[in-house]
Every structure is written in structure tokens, then in C-alpha cells.
Amino acid sequence: MLNMNGISKVYQTEMVQTHALQDFNLQVNEGEFIAVTGPSGSGKTTFLNIAGVLEPFTQGEYLLDGVDIGKLNDNQRADIRNQKIGYIFQGFNLIPDLNLYENVEVPLRYRGIKAPERKRRIEESLEQVGLASRAKHLPQQLSGGQQQRVAIARALAGKPRFLLADEPTGNLDSLMARQVMELLEQINRDGATIVMVTHDSELARRAPRNIQVVDGQIADFSLYQGNPAAVVGV
Numbered sequence: 001m002l003n004m005n006g007i008s009k010v011y012q013t014e015m016v017q018t019h020a021l022q023d024f025n026l027q028v029n030e031g032e033f034i035a036v037t038g039p040s041g042s043g044k045t046t047f048l049n050i051a052g053v054l055e056p057f058t059q060g061e062y063l064l065d066g067v068d069i070g071k072l073n074d075n076q077r078a079d080i081r082n083q084k085i086g087y088i089f090q091g092f093n094l095i096p097d098l099n100l101y102e103n104v105e106v107p108l109r110y111r112g113i114k115a116p117e118r119k120r121r122i123e124e125s126l127e128q129v130g131l132a133s134r135a136k137h138l139p140q141q142l143s144g145g146q147q148q149r150v151a152i153a154r155a156l157a158g159k160p161r162f163l164l165a166d167e168p169t170g171n172l173d174s175l176m177a178r179q180v181m182e183l184l185e186q187i188n189r190d191g192a193t194i195v196m197v198t199h200d201s202e203l204a205r206r207a208p209r210n211i212q213v214v215d216g217q218i219a220d221f222s223l224y225q226g227n228p229a230a231v232v233g234v
Contacts, residue, residue: 007060035207062108145176
């Protein structure tokens with residue numbers, strides 16, 4: 001599903017070059033759940049942004065679902081983001097003046113999905129995260145964990161092939177963090193491919209596959225299940 005070969009990312013200023021990723025090689029197979037850890041500044045966020053087609057890379061090859069991302073123009077990359085990828089952010093990014101139903105609906109409207117199909121998807125995704133009965137509530141009427149569940153429902157409503165989670169439990173207490181992790185585990189069992197960046201080592205260990213990023217490269221990995229050949233170039 002995701003195949004990165006020799007990916008490098010260089011941020012250039014007048015005074016200095018910063019190598020955020022260097023010869024980064026990774027393969028993620030369909031249906032996997034991978035936790036990515038590493039110290040601050042190690043390149044985790046850059047990797048996630050490139051994986052999510054949110055920013056370009058400097059060198060290398062990136063294939064997502066068989067599509068060569070490096071050969072796409074801006075409009076084609078936007079289509080990939082819209083059609084194949086779901087994003088879950090640490091800060092929830094909910095619109096405070098919209099209720100839960102409307103928050104989940106926003107990206108579907110941008111995709112031009114007709115009202116009956118939007119309604120079906122919204123109700124289905126809110127049911128999946130256990131918040132169907134609160135569809136008319138505003139975000140501030142919910143706990144942090146519930147708000148993150150809405151953010152997950154919003155991602156799921158787009159029917160993505162690939163979910164990217166950036167510190168999805170970072171703003172939650174330990175109980176809510178475990179509940180969100182259990183939800184992600186269930187979504188993975190239902191067939192979604194998930195890559196999660198986290199600083200929480202306890203939650204990372206629950207993922208079937210762990211990758212550690214240090215200085216822009218994969219420094220260590222463990223596969224508690226699956227085939228070690230799934231990591232390329234380590």
C-alpha cells in the first residue's frame with residue numbers, strides 16, 4: 001500500500017540546510033497498524049506529512065496504493081488526499097459552532113457527495129465511534145476523548161484506504177487515551193490501514209508493528225506479528 005524508497009527531505013534556508021529525512025525506506029502493507037516513535041525533531045512529523053501527501057519530498061520514490069506520488073501535480077495530489085487518506089490530529093480540529101453531525105459533514109460537502117449519501121456516512125461513522133446519540137451536541141459539550149472520537153468519525157466518513165494519526169492521544173488523560181487506542185484497534189481489525197505517530201510508549205507497544213525514527217532514519221523496529229521483510233532497507 002505504502003512504499004517509500006530512498007526518501008529524503010531537505011529544508012533549505014539562506015544560511016543552512018536541514019535534513020529532516022535521509023534515505024528513508026519503509027513499506028506498509030494493507031491492513032497493518034504501525035506505531036511510529038522517536039524523539040522530538042527526529043523526522044516523525046515530516047514522515048507523516050509526506051505519507052499524507054501534505055508536503056513534497058526532495059529525493060526518492062513514494063508509491064501510495066501503486067500511484068507514484070512524485071509524478072503528480074497539485075490537483076492530483078489533492079485528489080489523492082481527498083479520496084484515499086483520512087487524518088486524525090492531536091488537536092481534534094473541530095469547528096466549535098457546528099454540531100457533531102455538521103463537523104463530520106464538512107469534508108463530505110467539499111467532496112461533492114450528495115445529501116442522502118452524506119447522511120448515511122455521517123450516521124454510520126458516528127455510530128462506529130459510539131456517538132450517534134450526540135449528533136446534535138456541540139464540541140464543547142463533550143469530553144476530550146469524545147471530541148477525538150468525532151475527529152475519528154470525520155476521517156472514517158470519507159471511506160479512506162489509509163488513516164494517519166498524529167499524536168491522537170496527546171491531549172487526553174490516560175483513561176481516554178486507552179479508549180481512543182481501543183477504538184483505533186477496532187477500526188484496524190475492521191480493515192483500515194493505520195500509521196500512528198505517538199510519544200506514548202505504552203500505546204505504541206499495543207500496535208502490532210513499531211518503528212523508531214531517529215535523525216531522519218529508521219533506527220530500530222520490532223514486528224510482534226507479520227513478516228520482517230515488510231520493513232525495507234533497515
